[in-house]
Amino acid sequence: MESGLNFIDLILKASVLVQLVMLALVGMSIASWAIIFQRRSIISNAMDNAKKFEQKFWSGMDLSKLYNEVTARAVNPQGLEALFVSGFKEFARHKKQSTQSTGLVIEGTHRSMRVALSREVEKLESSLSFLATVGSISPYIGLFGTVWGIMNAFIALGEVKQATLQMVAPGIAEALIATAMGLFAAIPAVMAYNKFAKSVEKLETQYINFMEEFANILHRQAASSAEVKQHVSA
Structure with a gap:
C-alpha cells in the first residue's frame, strides 16, 4: 500500500493555470542559477x-x-586596467597641449576616469536586477498558484455531499507545491543578489580609491613638468 503523495502526479494533475505558474517559476529558477554562476565568475x-x-x-x-604593456595585452581592458588606460591616455593627450594649465589637465583626466568607472560598475551590476526581481516576485507568483489551487479544491469539495480529507488533500497539496517552488526560486536569488551587491560595492570603492590616488600621481607629474617648463623659459 502506497503512503504519501506523489509530487509528479500532483503536478501533472494540477489545473492548467497552476501548471503554468509552476513552469514559470522553474524557468525563473533556471535563469537565476545561470546568472548566479555567470556573475560569480565575473x-x-x-x-x-x-x-x-x-x-x-x-x-x-x-x-x-x-600603459604600453596593458594596451598591447588587452584590446578592451577591464576593471582597474580600464581606469588606468583611460586616465593615462587622456593625461597624455592633454599634456601635449602645453597651453593648458595643470588644473585643466587633471580635471579632464579625472572626468575620463569617472566615465570609465561608471562603465565598469555597470558591467559588474549587469543582470543583478533580474535576481532582485526574481527574489521579490517569485513568492507572490507561487502564492497566486496556491490560492488558485486551494480555491479549485474547495469548489470541488462543495459539489459532493460527503467531504473527506482524502478528497481535498491532493488539491491542497498541489497548490502548496506552487508556494514551495516560489520559495525555491526566490531564496537563492535573494542570497546571491545580496552577496554580489556587496562585492560590487567593495570593488567600486576599490576603483574609486585607485582613481583618486592615480589622479594625485598624475597631478604631481603635471605640476613638476610645469615647473620645469617655467625654469626653462626663464
Missing part, C-alpha cells in the same frame, strides 16, 4: 585582476611602460 575574476594590477602598479613600474 566578479571573482574582477577582484583577482584588480589585486594583481594594483600590485604591479605600486611596484614602481614606469607608467608609460605599464
Whole structure:
C-alpha cells in the first residue's frame, strides 16, 4: 500500500493555470542559477585582476611602460586596467597641449576616469536586477498558484455531499507545491543578489580609491613638468 503523495502526479494533475505558474517559476529558477554562476565568475575574476594590477602598479613600474604593456595585452581592458588606460591616455593627450594649465589637465583626466568607472560598475551590476526581481516576485507568483489551487479544491469539495480529507488533500497539496517552488526560486536569488551587491560595492570603492590616488600621481607629474617648463623659459 502506497503512503504519501506523489509530487509528479500532483503536478501533472494540477489545473492548467497552476501548471503554468509552476513552469514559470522553474524557468525563473533556471535563469537565476545561470546568472548566479555567470556573475560569480565575473566578479571573482574582477577582484583577482584588480589585486594583481594594483600590485604591479605600486611596484614602481614606469607608467608609460605599464600603459604600453596593458594596451598591447588587452584590446578592451577591464576593471582597474580600464581606469588606468583611460586616465593615462587622456593625461597624455592633454599634456601635449602645453597651453593648458595643470588644473585643466587633471580635471579632464579625472572626468575620463569617472566615465570609465561608471562603465565598469555597470558591467559588474549587469543582470543583478533580474535576481532582485526574481527574489521579490517569485513568492507572490507561487502564492497566486496556491490560492488558485486551494480555491479549485474547495469548489470541488462543495459539489459532493460527503467531504473527506482524502478528497481535498491532493488539491491542497498541489497548490502548496506552487508556494514551495516560489520559495525555491526566490531564496537563492535573494542570497546571491545580496552577496554580489556587496562585492560590487567593495570593488567600486576599490576603483574609486585607485582613481583618486592615480589622479594625485598624475597631478604631481603635471605640476613638476610645469615647473620645469617655467625654469626653462626663464
